[in-house]
Amino acid sequence: MSKQTYRICCFQRKFKLKEAEAPDEIKDLFERFSENGIMTAEHLCEFLKDVQSEENITKEEAETVMESALKLVHEHLNIVFHRKGLNLDGFFRYLFSDLNVSISTDKKVHHDMTAPxxxxxxxxxxxxxxxxxxxxxxxxxxxxxxxxxxxxxxxxxxxxxxxxxxxxxxxxxxxxxxxxxxxxxxxxxxxxxxxxxxxxxxxxxxxxxxxxxxxxxxxxxxxxxxxxxxxxxxxxxxxxxxxxxxxxxxxxxxxxxxxYLESKKPSEKDNGSQNGKKxxxxxxxxxxxxxxxxxxxxxxxxxxxxxxxxxxxxxxxxxxxxxxxxxxxxxxxxxxxxxxxxxxxxxxxxxxxxxxxxxxxxxxxxxxxxxxxxxxxxxxxxxxxxxxxxxxxxxxxxxxxxxxxxxxxxxxxxxxxxxxxxxxxxxxxxxxxxxxxxxxxxxxxxLKTDANNEVHDPKRLLSVKTTLKVKVYMGKGWHLDFKRTHFDAYSPPDFYVKIGIAGVPADSRVKKTKAIEDNWIPTWNDEFEFPLTVPELALLRVEVHEYDMSEIDDFGGQTCIPVSDLRTGIRAVPIYNEKGEKYPSVKLLMRFEFVK
The missing domain is CATH 3.20.20.190 (Phosphatidylinositol (PI) phosphodiesterase)
Structure with a gap:
């Protein structure tokens, strides 16, 4: 068999795409919050309270969420909507949907807006x-x-x-x-x-x-x-x-x-026509x-x-x-x-x-x-x-x-x-x-001053206020938003995730998952911890790359999320391109938890 023929065969074999399957932890949670393979609105309410930390959600609100989730599932399966609970596949689809994203989508202003x-x-x-x-x-x-x-x-x-x-x-x-x-x-x-x-x-x-x-x-x-x-x-x-x-x-x-009469001399101004450094x-x-x-x-x-x-x-x-x-x-x-x-x-x-x-x-x-x-x-x-x-x-x-x-x-x-x-x-x-x-x-x-009218010293190292635990379960959607040959001409991509905190110097760090070889729907199940001294100024940074042994790793998407607005629990994380535009389909499934 010629080298060219071998590559064609390899291309056809490796590009066969499997359906996304829920990680074991998601399957276990479904078993815990369902009965006879069905999750009802009442079960969903318990899940939202216990796992997603939505303690104040009412049964009526959970029913509304359930109705939206069922419509989403039925539209995907192209069947007539009728009231019934979620099976495992439906629950998995709900977790990956826009109904369950990592930052609130209701566009509600929740900070005090009456200060100067x-x-x-x-x-x-x-x-x-x-x-x-x-x-x-x-x-x-x-x-x-x-x-x-x-x-x-x-x-x-x-x-x-x-x-x-x-x-x-x-x-x-x-x-x-x-x-x-x-x-x-x-x-x-x-x-x-x-x-x-x-x-x-x-x-x-x-x-x-x-x-x-x-x-x-x-x-x-x-x-x-x-x-x-x-x-x-x-x-x-x-x-x-x-x-x-x-x-x-x-x-x-x-x-x-x-x-402007008191402006400084021309020589003191940046010269905008100089060639910029890298x-x-x-x-x-x-x-x-x-x-x-x-x-x-x-x-x-x-x-x-x-x-x-x-x-x-x-x-x-x-x-x-x-x-x-x-x-x-x-x-x-x-x-x-x-x-x-x-x-x-x-x-x-x-x-x-x-x-x-x-x-x-x-x-x-x-x-x-x-x-x-x-x-x-x-x-x-x-x-x-x-x-x-x-x-x-x-x-x-x-x-x-x-x-x-x-x-x-x-x-x-x-x-x-x-x-x-x-x-x-x-x-x-x-x-x-x-x-x-x-x-x-x-x-x-x-914003505050102490009893001696002193303000915060930005050079002072503060004690850890909270620790953010992050688990990266899996990702999907690249096969819908990218050409099949975008990352590699002959095999599926080898995705890995870089995840870190941008914040004050003591909080800023970066970690990385393992690379999953030859998979458009990678599952990592990797967990990380980020101690935070000033969580109010912290941003969670997520980037997906495709590992390339010989060249620069290909870009597979990114997002930055303010830690202060992060929704805890198991959440879908929308991913954006290099211009900051959201991909239609690409999402990660992650879990967020704050511990003292």
Whole structure:
């Protein structure tokens, strides 16, 4: 037999797909919560209470779940629906279904939304108008619409005079990005702002306009948003309002124009046209995120500990002569004033008891300040807003580690939503929490002061608060969502799962299941434990890969789940592609349990 003929025979033999079979533990649970091979609504109610930790579920609610599960099973089998209990196969299908996913799908907001804005992490985008890279991709309202549809609550627009100097364009200054008109972006924001979330949308403006164009921009903003625009006149806010009080409102945030006169020299600004280094998401899995302490120490060894300079906006494009006559109607729109981070850090991090503000730092400056003023950052962000944004070297629209900002209280960790890679998966995972509304209440750890008016020290090692036990049973759906030859031309894939925690340094780690050879429906039955000191900031990271002996392992899907919103028990875990889009069929079956 020739080698070619042998391969064809092997291909036909190995690609025969078996039906998914419930693991032994699932079979045992079915036996425990059924009678004569049938699980009734009453049995299901007991299962939901005892195994899934849904202690408060009523018999009526369990009957509703049972009815939905039976409809799902009967639709799959293409038979007429009638009331009857679940057999083992039906119970197994229910566990793998969207009725039983690992994070609540009811989109209910369950955090207290009545605290000031400074008490929340806010889903924040950077250069939202760009369709691709930071140098020559198109500017458009399409990525703005997409961001809002994903739940993003902070949109960034860079305003520049158009070529005729008589209107306002949105573009990335000093680059070859073709512009889009401001009015088009504003109209799209209004149309899509509250489709996914009713909580406020903040527009951060980078202003490079003359006073007459400032007035024109103010007129457009006022006409488009009308009564839903939140303003506070010429006065600074003494405290930020709550997300609850700002439902359905649009908020403008930028520097008061006069402060551009004090901008720093051009040489102090990141040069966005430099070639970016290899982005962090291309490094080994977990290495770029799991040990923040080492990363911050390495940074401090390569940077001086001098004071941070203001890095807000492309200030080297500013002409001080055009800022002498400020349009009052424009200044009136600025509800969240952006301050300066220029001079001694101890000065601009001082908490003003009379007014609040927003400060912006790029990712590198954040690390520098965090190393030397970590507690001051936390104290500052208890009242004020801190925005972190990508360094100018990220011309490919890659992103950085969001945990460094979050663990220091930064509310607006701004990301390139048009980018890609593991940091963006973490961002998407964080904001699955709290019903996906775009606002996540910060942990009490970052909000409280003790009897001596001291705040949390982010460098202090805390004791373990809880341990998350995770069991990975099995996975299925790849044969439906991928071509049969996607992973290997001649045999089924060899899947394994990487699972870990992204959080504070003490909690961040990664583990791996064994690889299951030649199986489209792999069963691992591997169990792991993750001790957590700050579970409120922890994200469960899951990635599926196909083992390749000679090349880079193929990607088989990923998800990030906020530990705070994780549903305990045996759950179906939907899996997403590299862009963060959910696969139609691929899911893992896992078990989650918290133990002291």
């Amino acid at each position: 804005l400074s008490h929340y992490f806010i889903y924040t985008s950077h250069n939202t108008y760009l369709t691709g890279n930071q140098l020559n991709s198109d500017c458009s309202d399409v990525p703005i619409i997409k961001a809002l549809q994903q739940g993003v609550r902070v949109i960034e627009l860079d305003m520049w005079p158009n070529s005729s100097k008589d209107n306002v364009d949105i573009l990335h200054g000093g680059t070859l990005t073709p512009p889009v008109e401001l009015i088009q972006c504003l109209k799209s924001i209004k149309e899509h702002a509250f489709v996914v979330s009713e909580y406020p949308v903040i527009i951060t403006l980078e202003d490079h306009l003359t006073p007459d164009l400032q007035a024109k921009a103010a007129e457009m903003v006022t006409q488009v948003f009308g009564d839903i625009l939140f303003t506070c006149g010429a006065e600074c806010l003494s405290e930020f309002p709550s997300p609850e009080s700002l439902k359905g409102r649009i908020i403008i945030s930028t520097k008061p124009p006069k402060e 982005s962090s998401e291309e490094k080994a899995w977990g290495a770029e995120l799991s040990d923040l302490s080492q990363k911050m120490i390495a940074y401090s060894e390569n940077k001086d500990n001098g004071e941070c300079q203001d890095d807000e906006a492309d200030s080297h494009h500013e002409n001080p002569n055009i800022q002498q006559n400020i349009a009052p109607e424009y200044k009136h729109l600025i509800a969240i004033q952006a301050g300066k981070s220029k001079g001694p850090t101890s000065e601009w991090l001082t908490v003003d008891p009379i007014k609040v503000k927003r400060i912006s730092l790029n990712e590198e400056k954040l690390i520098n300040v965090a190393l030397n003023h970590g507690k001051d950052l936390i104290r500052f962000t208890q009242r004020n807003l801190l925005r972190v944004y990508p360094k100018g070297m990220r011309v490919d629209s890659s992103n950085y580690n969001p945990l460094i900002g979050w663990m220091h209280g930064a509310q607006m960790v701004a990301f390139n939503m048009q980018g890609h890679g593991r940091p963006l998966w973490l961002m998407q995972g964080m904001f699955k929490a709290n019903g996906g509304c775009g606002y996540v209440k910060k942990p009490e750890l970052l």
